[in-house]
Amino acid sequence: MQRSLIVSVAMLVGGCVTASAQDRPIAFIGARVIPIDGEEIPNGVLVVSGGKITGVGKAGAVQIPAGAERVDVSGKVVMPGLVDTHSHIGGFGGADGSAPIQPDVRIYDSLNVHSSGFRRARAGGLTTLNIMPGSGHLLSGQTVYVKLREARTIDDMFIFDGDGKIMGGIKMANGTNSHRKPPFPGTRGKSAALIRAQYIKAQEYRDKIARAKDDPEKMPDRDLGLEALVEVLEGKRMVHHHTHRHDDIMTVLRLAKEFGFRVVLHHVSEGWKVADEIAKAGVPCSVIMIDSPGGKLEAAELAFETGGILEKAGVLVAYHTDDWITDSRVFFRSAALGARGGLSRAGALASLTLAGAKMLDLEDRIGSLTVGKDADFIILDGDPLSVYAKVLETWIDGKKVFDRSDPEDRLHAVGGFGAGDDLRPYLCCMDHQEDQ
Amino acid sequence: MLPTLRYIRLPALLLTLVVAQRAVAQVAVRGDVIHTMAGPPIRNGVVVIQDGKIIAVGPADTVTIPSGFRVLQAKVVTPGLIDAHSTVGLSGILNQKQDQDQLERSAPIQPELRAIDAYNAHDKLITWVRNFGITTLHTGHAPGELISGQTCIVKTTGNTIEAAVVVETAMIAATLSERARKTEKGKSPGTRGKMMALLRAKFIKAREYKKKLATAKEDKKPARDLALEALVRVLDGELPILITAHRAQDIASALRFAEEFGLRLILDGAAEGYMLTDRIKAAGVPVIVHPPMVRAYGEMKNMTFENAARLHAAGIEIAMQSGYESYVPKTRVVLFEAAQTAANGLTFEQALATITSGAAKILGIDDRVGTLEVGKDGDVALYDGDPFEYTSHCVGVIINGEVVSDEPH
The missing domain is CATH 2.30.40.10 (Urease, subunit C, domain 1)
Incomplete structure (x- = not known):
């Protein structure tokens, strides 16, 4: 001001x-x-x-x-500047309670650029964020990548891709957070079934569009949700997937393989149990670092060693604030505690910068001090x-x-x-x- | 150590516990630097512990380690750390209904609830915090009701509360905050004014109860009332009242209330304490400061990383705490919170005092713990560097002369 x-x-x-x-x-x-x-x-x-x-x-x-x-x-x-692959600052919006899968919802339609959270994030050295809706849904909406420029509206913070489109991913979650009363799932089996059915719909929608060959008569009606999922199927929109437990992690890898979507695993509390499997799938991990395990069943075996174990297995490792879960002003601490748990110094520093940039498809523009960036x-x-x-x-x-x-x-x-x-x-x- | 090893380590750990309980623990610690917290740091020092108590502390060339003693060594040695306010042992790691015993919601004032009846000595979070050097916890009923119950002081070891306990009833825990306010229609207290009215009325009752007990003839004595008995101990100054208050207005209410009834008040949290340092100092009230990394919203929105430093600069006695967490992390680690005070205005020694000697003094257990001095409990924490640095490790923990951890964490 x-x-x-x-x-x-x-x-x-x-x-x-x-x-x-x-x-x-x-x-x-x-x-x-x-x-x-x-x-x-x-x-x-x-x-x-x-x-x-x-x-x-x-x-x-x-x-x-x-x-x-x-x-x-x-x-x-x-x-x-630090890259935070998973933040909730700027007000909380995204999907509502009407359905467990809402790919039509865009987080940036709900952000308040004047929130004090943005100022705290700048104070913590953060420059680029992936702002996401929450994890109470199987799919809670489209995320947005922003730069923390001085801004009067959220539009001033957007990052555009080569086609001039606002960049962002899609937020998905499995495990217990999305278990609620119907129409939400009550079990892990149901969670996966609902998601598979939705992606099969998206595949059909994509194929219909392809078959229509730009003939307006044959084109299916526009569907905002399926449009976003087609972007996911085509690899243009990264899936940012909340997942904690080892079996939930494997479910994400299974679904990613079935539908060919690109995914970043988020939180990954039990990633240390399936590090080789994650490495084999070539999937990067954005890890949450909190002060103690527990607080919820699926984080009961969280360990400071996760980052180091994943790094040794050959997995690309970032940390995230999950702000409000941890404060953006102490983001460095997440990587430093990772180093305490065995992550290399270089890995710790990259986990806050270049690794995150790669997970947001922004490594050509940010994440390192490189001429041209x-x-x-x-x-x-x-x-x-x-x-x-x-x-x-x-x-x-x-x-x-x-x-x-x-x-x-x-x-x-x-x-x-x-x-x-x-x-x-x-x-x-x-x-x-x-x-x- | 790798978490994958935990599975195979478990039987070994059990074995160690059994052996340790039977063996007479005789142990010495060598440190490149020993922060005794009872004087200047000792370079190249030694602490000797026999039968659970410290029998010698000093430079290596002045202290002889008796033969047969196990010797541990580390770069930095401190007294076992004290968490001046926690709910660990009551608010279990899983955060499921069945392991959450920190807050009884059936009535706003229940000082009769004893922490010792709720403490689970086997909760995994006890081991978790112990592995970072925390050997003493002031734990018990959580903030959230006007009077939520009693607190106790324990060591982070022991198979039962009886084995762990240092002080059975340490304080009565009270809350003057939005958290103690009922939002349901018709439920009381629904406002801050009502909170104070209920609290004052209960203490007036306790005063009358005390008077009746003292003056009534044997057959006219009032029936035993567990709640009022507990409050009489507060009126008598035997127990402090621990009031969680964050906003300046709530801190002022706490001071006003304690003055009216002549109570020993200890302020808890006090996010806006820096705005009332003169009042707190004048009242002679110590503060157990909120964790600096607490989430800065709601009543905490005006919190500052520098609160501890500003209170200390005003001459107020302070200690640090891990506090109560309702979600993740299920507990904070007081070592990490004190580290933030060292990074935000306190010197290293001042910050260390908030989790050792200063905390012991506020909790009234400085005759046993908080410093490395002859005659005190053999509680020691060992580090491979500055204990406050994120990347240092706690490499050893000793409680009552027993080595409870010798692996890096």
Whole structure:
């Protein structure tokens, strides 16, 4: 808000601030740079320009453009912005209680961009999220991938694919969360049967469309839910699947094979029991890290060792906040506890960045400090896996979206009176009218 | 250690327990650094435990380890950790109806409910927290009713509550919060005003009961009333009242109430405590601070990671807690919560005190635990690095001189 006002004032005074001011290259010099896709660089340089990374490497080996703003970050750590593959911030929406399978519902139709959760997430160093509906359904709707840019509406946060479509996956769940009174399933067998029947419908719908060969007379009526599932069948929409118990995990792998959908396993509390099977299926895992096992039957055998065991089996491992389950401000802790349980340091750092980017089909754009990728990065005052380290700044597309030295941002990083309130929307000109 | 090994380890573990119970535990601990919490840290130090009690602590060159003692070694050694408020043992790991004994919903005021009658010494969460170095728990009835019941203090070992217990009735647990407010129509208390009216009326009754007990002739004595008996112990100052309150207005109500009846108050949670440090300090009331990683919404929406540091800076006695969780995680780990205070304003030693010496003092068990001093219980935690770091491991735990864990966690 403060920054928006400052920009407004600058525009009034200066007449016009063009994008070129923000396009001036910035060189961050002297930090320990952790690029993720290569070795850590003790004395490194990161150059960003026009919202992209234009240089990264050892000090002296990277050419700093003439006219670049030079920022001394010696003694600090620079690494990519964090990617959270599973978050529920921004208000809770998605499917309602009318049916267990609702692929027509889009989470982004229910998000409040002014929720304080977004500010806490930026304070935690998060830059990209997969925001999902909950796990009380077999299929609770379409998820959305967002970048935590300063935004007035959720649209400002969207990420678009090559065809200009809003990117997102689909949320599915098995196990006990979706067991409810009819029309919801009451058993695991019924859960799988309902889902299979739904995907068979989607296959038929897809085939009908193919047979129609663009003849409007032969085309089936539009069906929002089946349209989304066809995207899943065609591999254009990733399935993000809540699953805890070893047998539930195997059920997901079985269904993925039957219908050929691409899937990321989420939570995976008992993944350590079937790590080889997951590896053989070539399916990545986004793991939940919580302080103790239990709280529900299917998480009774959760272990800190899961990430390390999956990594050794050859599985791609990420962690997620599941915010509100864990707070985005301590996202680093999930990977660090994974390292405590045997995950490698490199694996732990990738699990918060590049691994997540791969699970969201965004590895060409984010997840590592690589020339050509988006300038999404964070500056820390210590080692990322240390409890004592603080995120000092968070940058997205070359713009600073969090600065711990700004009192308002600090409030959301640390907490305090007013930290939990929704951010007041910036309504253009309303403040000015009050002044008059 | 790999979880896959748990299956084959189980019989071995049982065997160890049996042997350990029979054997007279004689053990010594060597540490690169020993935080005794009763003085400056000792470099290259030794703690010697005989028959369950500490018999020597000091630099390695001044302490002789008797022959035949088992010797454990670690980089960092601390007193066994104390969780100043938990519900572990009552709120079971599975979170199913049959293992949830932390909250009785049949009436808003039931101080007669004893924690010792509800504590399951075999719940897996006890072992879980113990493996991170927690040797003492203040546990019992959870926040959620005006007076939910009693708490007790236990060691995280023992086959039964009788074997585990340190203090049978430690405090009476009360709640001044939205959680104690009934939402169903016609149920009481439905408002904050009604909460205070019910609470005050009950304590006035207890006062009268006490007076009658003292003054009535033998044949006119009132009939025994378990609830009022428990409250008389609070009126007498024998038991503290532990009031869970998060919002500033509820904290103020707790202080007002304790002053009216002259009670020993211990504040629990106190998410907005940083807004009332002067009042809390003036009342001489200690605070068992909420876990910093608690979810920041509802009554907790104004919580801050720096609450413990701000209360401490105001001169208020503090301890940290794992608190009560209704979902996942079913319990937090107080070591991890204290770590957040070390990262947010407290020094290492100050943060460690919130789960050792400071916690023991607030719980009134500092004659037995909380520091590594001669004569105290042989409760020790061993770490392979800074205990607060996410990536360190607890590599050994000793309770009453018995090695209950010697594997990294």
